[in-house]
Amino acid sequence: MIIYKEAIKKTYKRDLDVSKSVSEIINNIIKDGDKEIISLSKKFENIDLESIRISKESIKDAYNKVDYEIVEAMKKAAEQIKFYAEKQLECLLPLEVKTSVEGVTLGHRLVPVESVGAYVPGGRYPLPSTALMLSIPAKVAGVKRVAACSPASKEFGTIHPAVLVALDIAGVDEVYCVGGAQAIAALTYGTETIKSVDLIAGPGNKFVTEAKRQVLGEVGIDSLAGPSEVLIIADEFANPKYVAIDLLAQSEHDPNARATLLTTSEKLAQSVINELNNFANELSTGEIARKSWEDNGTIIITENMDEAIKISNEIAPEHLEVHTKNDKEVAEKLMHFGSLFIGEYTPVAFGDYCSGTNHTLPTMRTARYSNGVWVGTFIKTSFYQHITKEGCENLSNTCIKMAGVEGLFAHQKSVIVRVNGK
Known part of the structure; x- marks a missing residue:
């Protein structure tokens, strides 16, 4: 092996100043909600937001600001993304099986996450492709509510129209003009305008990534992107x-x-x-x-x-x-x-x-x-079991002995009372 050209920089490392800044933003969003979002939009983007939520009329108007051929290209891309997500979904099946122990049935259900926050970055370029990539698999999975957040474009004073069109094509339910760590905080804890979600998906800069790290546990995330x-x-x-x-x-x-x-x-x-x-x-x-x-x-x-x-x-x-x-x-x-x-x-x-x-x-x-993100990102595999009286008797000795070894005697007793009746 010969290093013919070597990288001279470390491309990612955690920054303690970023962590502190993000923590302050999250706490301020929890405390002040919409007011803090509007304040941060002015501070970071120099934009005075009239409304955090993008209206249906504004989304409809965005189509007039995007070239027809680009809209058609996004629709074609959406078809491909949807096709692939649907084929992935076909691979995921519910399960119900009787075991070798008589009276014991095990299974799992495929349950869509109820609400998802799709974070579409801004930065140097508008990213309508990310709007499609996040929202379409979520909808194919059966997510009832997809709330998208994206920062304002300096050129338009709101979310870039190409991103709005892509979000509409993807079938999102709500769109909010908010970016950065404040978007992640708002989606996690909610504000007067934005209702909290169960899972957040989407890439972003180091502030977005750090925010996702800090809210993990309060909400699910797809990953921490570098x-x-x-x-x-x-x-x-x-x-x-x-x-x-x-x-x-x-x-x-x-x-x-x-x-x-x-x-x-x-x-x-x-x-x-x-x-x-x-x-x-x-x-x-x-x-x-x-x-x-x-x-x-x-x-x-x-x-x-x-x-x-x-x-x-x-x-x-x-x-x-x-x-x-x-x-x-x-x-x-x-x-x-x-x-x-x-x-x-x-x-x-x-x-x-x-x-x-x-x-x-x-x-x-x-x-x-x-x-990466796929239709399964937005689906929980939830287990279940059904055990008859016969199955309870057949499993009882195993369970009683294992619970006894661990010293969890209420666990043990919960089986004994069913088998012995006392």
């Missing part, structure tokens, strides 16, 4: 243009985005660097992307493909692309990733927007044990 990541595995047969532009595509997200190339070919590595610089000169986002690549980008030359696979599985990236002669064979050996993109015609961009898989994915090596 900076976006891509890892590309490529051999000497890969197209350096495709590899380079895909590394840049991830790098343009923000200055902390992390892009990694694992390749068996030093020649390809140098070609990728050359192509990457050429593309960066052409792109309007090239300066941001190049800086991110320079700070956080990594290229590793591996001895063989097996070593590349091993390193990839250790890194467990958010997005993982395979550009090799035998891409399907390599893909079968990859175990830890948020979303896998197989073959040179499968850039991350398709998964980000319109192929149908979700783009809200695990980062910071959490793909070793977790997955």
